[in-house]
Amino acid sequence: MMxxxxxxxxGAAAGGKGRKRDPEAVKADILSVAESEFAANGLSGARIDxxxxxxxxxxxxxxxxxxxxxxxxxxxxxxxxxKVRLEEADLHLDDLExxxxxxxxxxxxxxxxxxxxxxxxxxxxxxxHNGAFLGKSPNIAAVNRPAIERVAALLERGKRAGxxxxxxxxxxxxxxxxxxxxxxxxxxxxxGAIFGPGLWSESGQAELGAECVEMVLRYVTGPLDCxxxxxxx
Amino acid sequence: MMxxxxxxxxGAAAGGKGRKRDPEAVKADILSVAESEFAANGLSGARIDxxxxxxxxxxxxxxxxxxxxxxxxxxxxxxxxxKVRLEEADLHLDDLExxxxxxxxxxxxxxxxxxxxxxxxxxxxxxxHNGAFLGKSPNIAAVNRPAIERVAALLERGKRAGxxxxxxxxxxxxxxxxxxxxxxxxxxxxxGAIFGPGLWSESGQAELGAECVEMVLRYVTGPLDCxxxxxxx
DNA sequence: CATTGTTTGTACCGGTTAGTTCATATTAAG
DNA sequence: CTTAATATGAACTAACCGGTACAAACAATG
Numbered sequence: 001m002m003x004x005x006x007x008x009x010x011g012a013a014a015g016g017k018g019r020k021r022d023p024e025a026v027k028a029d030i031l032s033v034a035e036s037e038f039a040a041n042g043l044s045g046a047r048i049d050x051x052x053x054x055x056x057x058x059x060x061x062x063x064x065x066x067x068x069x070x071x072x073x074x075x076x077x078x079x080x081x082x083k084v085r086l087e088e089a090d091l092h093l094d095d096l097e098x099x100x101x102x103x104x105x106x107x108x109x110x111x112x113x114x115x116x117x118x119x120x121x122x123x124x125x126x127x128x129h130n131g132a133f134l135g136k137s138p139n140i141a142a143v144n145r146p147a148i149e150r151v152a153a154l155l156e157r158g159k160r161a162g163x164x165x166x167x168x169x170x171x172x173x174x175x176x177x178x179x180x181x182x183x184x185x186x187x188x189x190x191x192g193a194i195f196g197p198g199l200w201s202e203s204g205q206a207e208l209g210a211e212c213v214e215m216v217l218r219y220v221t222g223p224l225d226c227x228x229x230x231x232x233x
Numbered sequence: 234m235m236x237x238x239x240x241x242x243x244g245a246a247a248g249g250k251g252r253k254r255d256p257e258a259v260k261a262d263i264l265s266v267a268e269s270e271f272a273a274n275g276l277s278g279a280r281i282d283x284x285x286x287x288x289x290x291x292x293x294x295x296x297x298x299x300x301x302x303x304x305x306x307x308x309x310x311x312x313x314x315x316k317v318r319l320e321e322a323d324l325h326l327d328d329l330e331x332x333x334x335x336x337x338x339x340x341x342x343x344x345x346x347x348x349x350x351x352x353x354x355x356x357x358x359x360x361x362h363n364g365a366f367l368g369k370s371p372n373i374a375a376v377n378r379p380a381i382e383r384v385a386a387l388l389e390r391g392k393r394a395g396x397x398x399x400x401x402x403x404x405x406x407x408x409x410x411x412x413x414x415x416x417x418x419x420x421x422x423x424x425g426a427i428f429g430p431g432l433w434s435e436s437g438q439a440e441l442g443a444e445c446v447e448m449v450l451r452y453v454t455g456p457l458d459c460x461x462x463x464x465x466x
Numbered sequence: 467c468a469t470t471g472t473t474t475g476t477a478c479c480g481g482t483t484a485g486t487t488c489a490t491a492t493t494a495a496g
Numbered sequence: 497c498t499t500a501a502t503a504t505g506a507a508c509t510a511a512c513c514g515g516t517a518c519a520a521a522c523a524a525t526g
Contacts, residue, residue, distance in 0.1 A: 023472065042361055043420055045277040048514060058474060059515090069514065085322040121361070128275055128357055131422030144427045171428060174442055178424070179416035180409075187415065189364030190356055194377045195404060211405055256502065281484060291504060292485090302484065 003144035027065050029055050034062075035076045041071050042125050074133045080122045081140050085147060092149065098158030099221060105154065106177050106216040110209045112183040120185040131223045148174050155220075164220050176219060202223065235330050262288050267295075272351040275358050276306050280347045283440045313355045314373050318380060321345065326383065331391030332454065338387065339410050339449040343442045346414040389451075393435040397453050401424050409452060413445045 033054045037046045047071055052059035066072040091108060093101040113120060126134055134140055152169045158164030188200050198204050266287045270279040281302055285292035300307040324341060326334040334409060359367055367373055384403045391397030421433050431437050 025312065026473085040275065042275060044275065047512090049512095058476095060475075061473070063515070064472080066249070103368060108338065124357060124361055127420055127422050128361065130353070131426045132427045134423055141427050148428060171432065172441065175416075175424070175441075176413075176430075176448060178420075179412055182420065183408075183412035183416055186419070187356070187360055187411075189360050190367055191408070191411070193364045193367045195373050195381060195407075199404065199408065207403065208408075215409060215452045219448045259503085280482090282482095293504070293506095294502090296485070297502080366519095 007210050012210045023065075026057050026061060029057065030062055030065065030072070031076055031079055034072050035080060035118055035122070038073055038076055038125065039121040043069075044130060046073075070133070074137060077122055077126055077133055078137050078140055080119045081143050084112075084116055086118045087116075088147065091150070093154050098154060098161050099163055099217065101154050102158065102211055102220060103217060105151070106213045107209060109177050110184065110212050113185050114205065114209075117185055120182060123182070124186050151177075158220070161228075168220055173216075173220060177216055180215065184208065184212075195203070234452070253437075256298075259290050259294060262290065263295055263298065263305070264312055267305050268351055268355070269315060271306055271309055271358065272354040276362060279306075282304075284308050291367075303366070307370060307411045310355055310359055310366055311370050311373055311376075315378050317345075317349055318376050320349075321380065326387050331387060331394050332396055332450065334387050335391065335397075335453060336446055336450060338384070339446045340442060340453045342415045343417065343445050346418050346437065347442075350418055353415060356415070357419050384410075391453070397454050398453070401453055406453060408451055413448065417441065417445075418454055 030051070034046075034051050037051045037054070040046075046069075048059060048062065051072075052062055053063075062072060066075060088109075091105065093105060096104060126132075148170055151174045155164060155168060155173060157171050159166050159168075184205075192200055199208050263284070267279075267284050270284045270287070274280075276342075279302075281292060281295065284305075285295055288295075295305060299308060321342075324338065326380055327340060329337060384407045388397060388401060388403050388406060392399050392401075425433055432441055
């Protein structure tokens with residue numbers, strides 16, 4: 001049927017060397033379904049049979065390509081990190097003044113995490129497992145390195161311009177932005193159940209995002225820490 | 234019938250030397266074991282047989298008192314919230330100046346969350362389940378209300394004294410303190426695997442805690458707060 | 467053609483696990 | 497004494513679930 005021609009075209013485009021068979025597409029299909037299932041139900045909560053049923057292929061192929069459930073989970077986790085960091089790479093912070101660039105970075109991260117719920121949930125689940133699978137994937141650390149380097153470069157520019165406090169470290173700043181943006185997604189259910197859903201309405205989120213930018217800017221900029229001996233720059 | 238509960242409570246409180254039966258102690262034992270198992274392995278990851286084996290009683294009694302696995306999980310979750318909020322109630326913020334009180338609240342929360350890992354993990358797991366069980370326990374909201382009221386009172390005092398920005402809301406401030414203190418525990422495995430374990434060494438944690446206090450204070454206090462010390466640039 | 471890798475589908479296995487049943491016994495309260 | 501609640505413990509089951517076996521193709525390479 002027309003499926004054949006479709007798969008021909010797709011196969012050629014996907015780097016499959018003009019095959020009718022398209023292993024990469026099959027793997028991608030499995031990974032995509034597995035991500036939603038793992039993100040929704042956790043590692044032990046997700047069911048291989050459920051995943052298989054929602055793919056265009058069979059349970060047999062899952063084991064053929066990924067070995068076992070843990071192997072599939074690990075690939076899903078790696079892919080989630082890769083995807084998210086790739087999306088973040090499009091920021092051009094060098095075109096902006098340091099303060100404006102930081103404002104943009106914080107606002108972007110907040111918004112981006114908001115829209116990447118399944119990624120956040122994968123990280124949540126991985127932390128429930130004490131990062132056991134992330135620890136076995138050393139390449140994930142490399143994937144994330146650009147994130148901290150981007151912060152470091154921005155911070156250095158701001159310090160040289162005299163608008164950022166010199167004692168701030170890239171790691172702590174990245175930690176702060178991550179914590180706010182992550183918590184906003186990860187804990188909205190418990191926090192909302194206890195204190196009401198107001199912060200997660202459309203307007204509530206817009207305001208909270210703006211407040212987070214404010215938190216970050218006030219931490220990094222402003223007068224020197226008064227508990228230090230000298231208050232002059 | 235109230236005689237029963239009275240004498241049971243008396244027996245448990247008095248050490249119950251003569252009492253062979255002690256239902257409250259049995260329940261508490263089960264809950265304690267269940268908390269570590271659920272916190273360690275998640276809801277679907279925890280095993281009823283494992284929990285039973287680690288209690289001083291039997292699997293049969295778990296079902297006798299808690300009905301089923303979900304019922305046990307729910308009681309563990311409720312107890313975890315109750316316990317943590319009770320521990321937090323000992324703060325006496327009214328004795329301190331607003332700025333000093335806020336400093337103390339932030340530092341305390343950071344440290345307290347650090348030392349309540351199993352509570353944090355229960356909240357993580359509950360969020361993986363979209364807060365489904367918390368939503369069925371309306372009393373938990375009541376347990377947590379004092380937390381936000383304490384923040385509100387402190388904030389009001391600071392605003393009246395002119396040292397806190399008037400546009401800050403209690404909810405956002407509590408959200409900020411929670412986010413930083415929570416993320417520090419919840420994500421240390423993934424964050425540490427990617428960016429190194431430095432932030433979670435003893436000295437790293439002391440420094441990070443101090444930075445968090447700084448973040449909170451800088452967010453809440455006004456930009457001219459340091460002017461009397463000659464810090465204004 | 468021979469070889470190797472890819473794909474499908476079904477049926478099955480063996481271990482695990484939440485939850486039950488039964489038989490029995492002790493204690494506390496009325 | 498009677499009754500109901502509180503225990504104990506082992507055997508059991510019914511379902512579930514990760515993983516495999518088997519059988520049979522199809523496709524690309526050399």
